[in-house]
Amino acid sequence: MKVLEKQLIINLKSRFFDLIDTDSGLLSYEQFLQEMLFIVKGFIRADEVTLFNCNEWKHEWFVEASTNEKLKFDIEISPILCEEIRSIFSKVCVLHKPISLAGLENYDLVLQLRRGEQFHGYLAIKGITDCPCPDDLIVEVAKECSNFLHKAQVICNVVFEEKRYKQLFRVTEKFHSSMDMDAVLGEIIYTLKEVYPSFTYYLMLSQDNNSHGDLPIKDLEYDSENITAMQAYVTGTIQLEDSLLEKRSILYAPLKGKQGVYGVLQVIAPNTMTFPKNEVEFITLLANTAGSALENAQLYQQSRRLITDLQLINETSHRLNSNLRLTESINFMAGQIKESFGAEEIGFVLVSEDFEQLKVIKGSTEFFFADESEHYLHFIVERIKRERDSIFIGDLTIDCEPIRFRSLMAVPMVQTGLIIGFVVVLHHNPYRFTFETFKLLQALIHHSTLAFTNSMLREELERLVITDQLTKLHSRNYLNEKIHQSMKEDAYGAYILIDIDDFKKINDTYGHQVGDEVLVQVASILMDNIRDTDVAARWGGEELAIYLPKIQSDVALIIAERLVKKVREQTNPSVTISCGVSFWRKEYSNDTFTKLFKRADNALYIAKETGKNKVVVQENIDINE
Template sequence: MEVLEKQLIANLKSRFFDLIDTEKGLLYYEQFLKEMLYVVKSFIGVDELTTFNCNHWSRELFIEASTNEELNTNNQFTLLYDEFQDYVSSKSIIHQPIPFKNFEQYELLIPLKRNQEVFGYLAFRGIANCNCSDALLVEIAKECCSFLHKARGLCDVIFEEKRYKQLFRVTEKFHSSMDMDAVLEEIIDTLQEVYPTFTYYLMLSHDNNSHKNLPIKDLEYDNENISAMQAYLTGTIQLEDSIQEKRSILYAPLKGKQGVYGVLQVIAPNAMTFPNREIEFITLLANTAGTAMENAQLYQQSRKLISDLQLINETSHRLNSNLRLSDTISFMTEHFQSSFDAEEVGFVLVSDDFEQWKVIKGSTSFFYSEGASAYLQYISNKIKNERDSIFLGDLNIEYLLTKFKSVMAVPMVQTEKIMGFALVMHRLPYHFSFETFKLMQSLIHHSTLAFTNSMLREELEKMVITDHLTKLHSRNFLTEKIQRSMSEDAFGTFILIDIDNFKQINDSYGHQVGDEVLVQVSSVIQDNIRDADIGARWGGEELALYLPKIQLDVAVVIAERLVRKVSELTHPSITISCGVSNWTKEHDDDNFTKLFKRADQALYVAKETGKNKVIVQEVIA
């Protein structure tokens, strides 16, 4: 080679060396390739330089880079590469005519080889002003090959450094967050930044519910997901190549120390096999993400456990504070709604044969509607037959109007007897987790004794203030209520009731019939008064009725109705006499004793003047 040509090659190398300057921002192979073509073009004085490469899937040539800005890079030629390669493989330089379509415009073509392997072609156009010999052009092509090899190596190093910086950054971000969605989102963002042409999916089980717009698939076992399931079960990378679909797929398990939490699916388009260097990076990313997901899940589980323990502790504290049964049920209902995100919560008592049930006050309003009967019947039968708790994720009963899909029911068992059950429901399927179900079982197990104690205590209280025979209140209870009313209200009315000729009934029919008559009269009284009114057994055959905040004239109407109803509804037919008295705040010196005496005097008059009537004794001014 002449000295001038050697000097030219040296200068060319120097210019190539100047291109390798990272401060210029030439960090990508495509940039180096294009800059190299412009350098060679100016050195040898041609109009255009273009490089071609081969698409391994279509086996067709495409333009990789060109100094002609009008040419579309990646434009494929309908040219069989194998036939073209056979033509040029044995040649170091090809002159016109080049017997292939789309190459007529080029005067020279030189294969770019590395270790005798062709990795591209350098095409020249407009060489009229080029004074280079063929040998020099071949030497220039060799230098281009050497430069491109070094440039690719440098780009790979820079790319690897950038990727591992990203991996370090994402690792820091992973471990600074305890939010599962944030970890999953960071995985996708990192992959999109590193591999913008790849496609990604996070394959997770049903237990992982993300509310963000992430590419998530359910991890299910079917013919299309065999490789994904294998990665999930074995915890190892799985590869799947598809020549027909022209892509390669990698399945990387997202695993921590305690288990595998999902699978990362990465799809590389136009790749016969998944690139080895990408496998290593994606594996590291998946392992780091798996550890972060495990930490986030453990953190969330620990917070949930603390919350559950706090709920159990607070529930136990409240249940041991001698609440009324309705207050206890209301408290449990509110906590189940907030802690379980339940739409409806019910507490139900059942009979021994499960044929009858009673919704306890404090349950949500739905359980008092007609639509609840079908659910209560279904759950009651299921608990009766299975004698166990119920956990349903997708309940499907066609005849139900209100469709609740998620149902949890836990029997309330006391001394091995099912006394009822607690029931929570939601319209969405699979709304409740199994952990929620276990927590509900624990809460009901610890609460049943408190429910039973509340019911027994209220039953005992009711027995203390209730007459056993008539089921009316006791005299002491009525007296306390009247005295409280006289201190708090503005007025009220007291009615003293006596069954006419009661001794004659006992003598004629016996004491058992006499008791039945008392029960019948008490029933008439209960059916004809308000919830706020108080009926009581005063003693023997005498009954009493107090009407708080009822004026005297209204009370007389009520008493007359009772007289009429008793004569109509009792068997044997009997009559009653009523003495009525009232009080008002206008009489400061009035008290319960005087109120009673007035009613007693009125009753005496009624008895002495024919019975079966109402007599009033008003306050004497």
């Protein structure tokens, strides 16, 4: 090479070197390439310099850069077979007037840019008809262009690697500053978008992922389409999957922590036969960092949830052991379960020892007092009777029955080894309850059963104290207490004193056992014909009494007459009753329980003396009596 030509090449190299200026911020490979083409254009005094490259998938040439800006947008480049032009350049260094190659026929020169095994494309030059440059100088220009592009790629890769690892450092800092699962997952996606804008990616999680907004998240499930993903999840190692048909390569990176694998990061690289090796290491580091962050966030959330669960159990146990009534306990528990679990229907059910009798406890939601609940309860009873264990079903199906509630949890109430009942929780959406929720419900019921049992025993004892053993009516003392309370709090009320006519004759004729049965029959008729707020009691012997709070005398008369009629018609052997009715009003401040009873007793005496089987009302209230 002549001295002048050597000097020209030195000048060209100097121009190229000037481009590599980190202070100018010119660190984009595309910018390097564009500036290089303009330098070459000026060096050889050409009209246009264009760099063509090959798409390995489509076997088509495309314009990678050009000094002619319109070329990229206005001129469609016809496809040229890769093998054909490669074959040509295996024999020549410079191709003059390539009129036989479609798409390159308008160019004067075509040069191959290659540095060893590294291929950079084909430099096509137009408008150098009078170019004084000999072929050996042109070849030297191509060589220096290849060297420059190699160095530019190295520099850009270094800058890109620095940027990526700064991103990795930033995301690591962000991961360690956040204990929120959604924030960690969102940061993974944000980093991938920044580093690989042309890639597609998904987070395939093994945990519930119903609350992560619009993040590209999939459930990690074992099926024919996810075999490679499952291999990455099970083995904890990077897996690669190349698809010639879909012209893409897929990387599966496990999101791995110290205690396990929490999912798989799926990264899809388009238009490539194999996943870029230089990207595998970075994605692996990102996935490992993300896996540790997910583990930390999950452990933190689990610890917070555990603390919340323990607080719930402690608060519930404390409240239930504060001598609440059974209904109050059930209402409190139902509220806790509804608030903590998002349940729609909550039932508390007692069962007999043989599971043949069920009783829904007051405080359960209204659904369990309706007919629709029967097939749910029957299903639960059969399962608990057979398996003697809790039930957790995410998508409930019951043969031949329309199912409104798909999520079901049922936990037996066990006392001293005996199942005394169960608690059932329902929601209409399938898979509404998590397994952690189920375990918490089990713990709640385990800690609450003793309190429920104590409440039931305490109330049963109270009932026995205030209840006549034979008739199951209230005791006389209880009746007296209720009347005294009503006369303090209410404006008026009525009192009915009842006597079974000729009861001694029943005993003498049929025996005392039949006499007791008659007493039970009459007591049952009384209970069936009064309100829940009314009080029926055994006054003594064959005398019974009813107190009707907030009832006027005319209504009390109707009730008493109805009782007389029903006792006569429904008892066997048939008996009759006589009733004495009295009432009180608040305006008579000197009225007392004793006077109220005395008036009813007088009315009953009149009824007995005037034919029995009737009602007499003591209407006159003498406040001085």
